[in-house]
Structures are given as structure tokens and as C-alpha cells.
Amino acid sequence: MFDWLFRYANPARFMGLSGAVLPWLAAATAVVLGVGLWLSFSVPPDYQQGMTVLILFIHVPAVTMAAAAYGTIAVCSLFSLINRHILADVAARAAAPFGALFTALGLITGSLWGRPTWGTYWVWDARLTSFLLLLFIYIGYMALWSAIEDEVKAARAAAILALVGAVDIPIIHYSVEWWNTLHQGESLLSGGFSPVFLWPLLVMMLGYGLLFVTLWLMRIRTEIVNRRARALMQRDAA
């Protein structure tokens, strides 16, 4: 079923394909993000929240991508363990820093959005708390990768950790929601969106998605080149 995927998963083929696609992706990212930002700024100020609703256009896509990036890592980890494919290893590792950055961005923008609304820079609401934990999970994942010297072993260990996390994260999220309703009541960050907000939001989401894919592919390419360099150096040393 995945034969077509594996044909392109050969590192050399991947380098060729990604090299061709990347300039277009980068251009598309710039365009979409530009349009998204323009749409965000053209939105009429919300009667309740004023211009701070803008932060939502940066915050919501960020947290969505933070979760999507983890999903990507989980899928790559699955391939890594089942197929033992180097590209899966590299792809998983490459996605992590961006996932962490999106999570951090989500936390910061969530905090900034909350200040005028709640009066403090931080509240322990379900969404922020869940994403704080997700940030720790990302950091732990990256730390495990860095700590193990053997690249293959590091990839497998990180893959196991990522998959355990993937199973646990929904449970963590549920438990944090439960905890929040126990102590505080409904989450303060939820609320419906009126349709005028929908388009800028969707465009920004697309833009973030393109940004992630562009940066991710670039990082995978860098890592592949690094590995080749390391292999050459080892061969020279022997």
C-alpha cells in the first residue's frame, strides 16, 4: 500500500524531489502568510475583545500546528520502528524543534491574549496547561535524541518515546480538562467564532502548515547532508 511512498523515501530520490519542490513551497508559504496577515488586519475589531482578536489568528494556528507536528512525529516514528527507514528517523527528529517552537508560540500568544482578558499573563486553564505539558514532551523527546550517541539506537528509542507520548497525550489532555472543570469551570479560551473571522483563520492555518512543511523539508535535507558528511569522515578515519 505504501510502495509509492517508499519509492520517494530513498534519500537520494528525496533530495532530488524536495530540492525541486522547495522553492515553490517557500514562495507559496510567503504568499499565503502574507494574504493571511492582510486578511487578519482587515478584520473589523471584535465588539468584545477589540484588536486582541488578532492574536487569535496567530495563536490558534500555532497550537494547531503544534499538535499536527506531533502527529507527524508519531507517524514517522511508526515507520521508523516498522520499516527501519532512515528517512523516517530523520524526518521525525527534524519536525521536533518546529513543533516545540509552535507550542512555545502558542503559549506566548495565549498568554498575551489572556492579559487584557483575564488580567494576568498566565492562567491554569485547560488549553494552556495542556500545551505547557506538550512543550515538556517535545523537550524530553529532543533531549533523548541528543543524549544517545548511536544514531540508529537514538532513532528507535525516540520513536518508542514518541509513540508512548502519542498514546498518552489524549489521556493527558482529557485529565487536564477534567482537572480544570473540577477547579475552575469552563475553559476561558473557548468560544465560537463568527464567520468573518473564519477566512483569515483558515488562511493563516494553511500558511502555518506550509511554513512547517517548508522548514521541515529544509531541515531534513540539512540532516541528510550532515549524515553523508559524517559517513565520509568515518570512512576516512578507518
Next chain:
Amino acid sequence: MTPFFALLGRDLRLSVREGGGAALALGFFALVATLVPLGVGPDLVLLSKVGGGILWVGAVLAALLSLDRLFQADYEDGSLDLIAVSPLSLEAAAAAKIAAHWLSTGLPLTLLSPLLALMFGLPLAASLMLFLSLLVGTPVVSAVGAIGASLILGLRRGGLLLPLIMLPLLTPAVIFGAGTVSAALNGMPNGAFEILAAFSFAGTLLSPFVAAAGVRLNLAG
């Protein structure tokens, strides 16, 4: 069954002879219970409100203390190789070591908890629920911790990395464990205990398989 109990018994004996038994974990637990009031003040009303959560966090941290050595000692002296070719499967071996760890760490912590609950002014019902929640919840701390322990084998700073990767994964246990105590304090059942039991059961059942995978990974080294 005998190979399983042989390994479990050996690990228990080792924890007493070479690991100081439960002393380290119990001491740490008691210290946490002492330091927190020193940090937040002696107001028993306040302490009784936070006691359940503080003691749960303290128990989890105390249980994690000795986890990085779970497989490490056997890995370093070659015992893991001999266990791997024994009639015992790696999954069963992991389960035996998890059980031994809980018996020598989680269980003693649970038994000490009523005394510490006293220091936080928890009423009897809450104290009982703290005890029960720890009894049911500490096994999953040992079990999930074993997964982390299997992944960090052979790392020099593994002991520092282990809590970092394990603690986020254990938040449900802390939340529902403390939630159980809250329910007893408020007199309002909130389902926390049941969810904790389910989480613990599932986690403890599945962990040996994942920990075995982690061990297998490191056997090659």
C-alpha cells in the same frame, strides 16, 4: 512461573542489600512532606487543601528516584544478557522487575502516606482515599517509569533525563490521584478514583511490552 519469581525475588533482595531498601524513597517522601509546610506556612487549613496533591507529587518523585537503575545495573554487569537468553521472555522479565520496584518503592510509600497525611491535617476519609489512590496509582508510576528506564540504558546522564521524559506522561496519575483526595475532602464523588484505576491498570499491563522493546534496543550495544 519460577523463573519470574526468581527474578522478582532477586531484585527485591538486591534492593535491600545493595540499594538501601525503601529507605531512600521513604526519606525523600518524608522530606518533601516536611519542606512544603516550611515553604508555605503551617496553616493546616491551607495544608489540608493542598496535601493530597503535594503528597501525590512527592510520592511520584520519590518513586522515580531509583528508576534509572532499574535495568542499568543488570545492563552494566552482563546480567541482562543472561536474562535475555533465559527461559524468561524479556516482557516477563520487565514485568518482574517492575513488580519488584513497586514492592520496594511504591508500596512502602503508600504505607507511609497516612502518617504524612496527618502532618497535612487531612481528615480520616481523605487520608484513606490518599492511601487507596497511592496503592492503585503507584504501580503505573513504576511501570511507565520502566519504559523510560529501558530507553536511557547506558547513558551517562540518564538519571537526569528520566524524570524529564517520564513526568509529563504521568500527569494523569497525579491529577486523578489528587482528585481522589479532593473528592473525599469535598464529600462529592467525582469519578477520579475509577479513572485512576483504569489508567493504572492499562498502563501497568502494557508497559512490560514497551519496556522490553526498549531493552531489546539496548541489548545490541
Next chain:
Amino acid sequence: MITSLTAEKLTVQRGSRRLVEGLSFTVKAGQALALEGANGAGKTSLLRLIAGFLPAAAGKVTLRDGATDICEPEERGKHIGWLGHHDALKASFTVSEQLAFFGKLYGRPLRPEERLALLDEVGLTRQAELPCRYLSAGQRRRLALARLLLTARPLWLLDEPFAALDIAGKALVGRLIARHCGQGGIVLAATHEPLGLGNESLRL
């Protein structure tokens, strides 16, 4: 009854280093094979591969049990008597306790007399109640040999079996290997010294 061990086009890889490529050999019941080579050549890694700890980068290992072929690494492990670099002895356990533990672990629980008989064979009778931390390197090796005998496995994988032993100890190892082969067992040993059996050797 294990009748043979066959390696076909085996590639042994540690991390990203290929230590051995395209290795093929067969050892039949009653035979011993010595693995020779410089340090780091891959002797230990090859042994670990055969034991099922290290996956083969290429090729396969087959254990023939009469008519059945055992190719699964973990299944193979159940027929292996392992004597590794490390002694796997716990400092606080006595010699006797260690044997008792391994007996139970391998499903061959020993009565005290049987334990003593085993210790007699390897020359550790007087050390039976001594905690392992007081054993010399040679004595630790002898205990490891006793454990090897205890597990009663047909295929012996020995990593430097003569290391740390005095002349009497080395003679003991030679005797045990000869007897094991005489009983139809197979021995694969990584060693710098000759096994003294007129056996084949493989240079890595």
C-alpha cells in the same frame, strides 16, 4: 538435539561501522570453532549477533534442531549458553546464592548437594558461602563457568573464556569445552589462545 549452527553471508554492523561482511560458516554438533582476530575486529559483536542480541545487518543465522530450522533470534537464544565479557555476579550475593538464583531462572533449580557438586567441578567448593565481592577475577570466571554448566544449553558462546584464569583454570576450560563437544554440544569461542582441540578457527 541441536545438530548444527550455520551462518550465511552474515554482515555484522555496530552503529554505522560494518565489522564483518559476507561471513559464512557451519559448525556441527560436537565441533568447536575459535574466532580469532584483533581487538575490535568484531568477535564479540559476532557472538552477540548469534546470541540474538544484535540484529544482522544482512544474512542469516540458522540453528538446526534435528529437522527444524530455528531462525528467530530470540528463539535461538533459548538454546544458548552465554559466557560474556562481564561476569554478571552481584557483589552482595554469595556464590551459592548466585547459583541458586540462576538455577531457578533457567528452570533448573538445584538441590544444595547438586550446587556443591557443581562448585566442586570448577574448584570453588571452599568459596560457597562467600559473597561475590570477595572473589578474585579468576574465581569469578570459575563461577561463570559453573553457571554455564548449570544452564545445560547445547550451543556455547564464549567470549574470551581463558581470560583472568591461571594455568589450572585454563586447563579446566579446555576440559569443559572438550567434554561439551564430546557430548554433542557446539562451542563458538572468541579467543586469543588456542582451544587445544584440533578445531577449526575463523579469523575476523
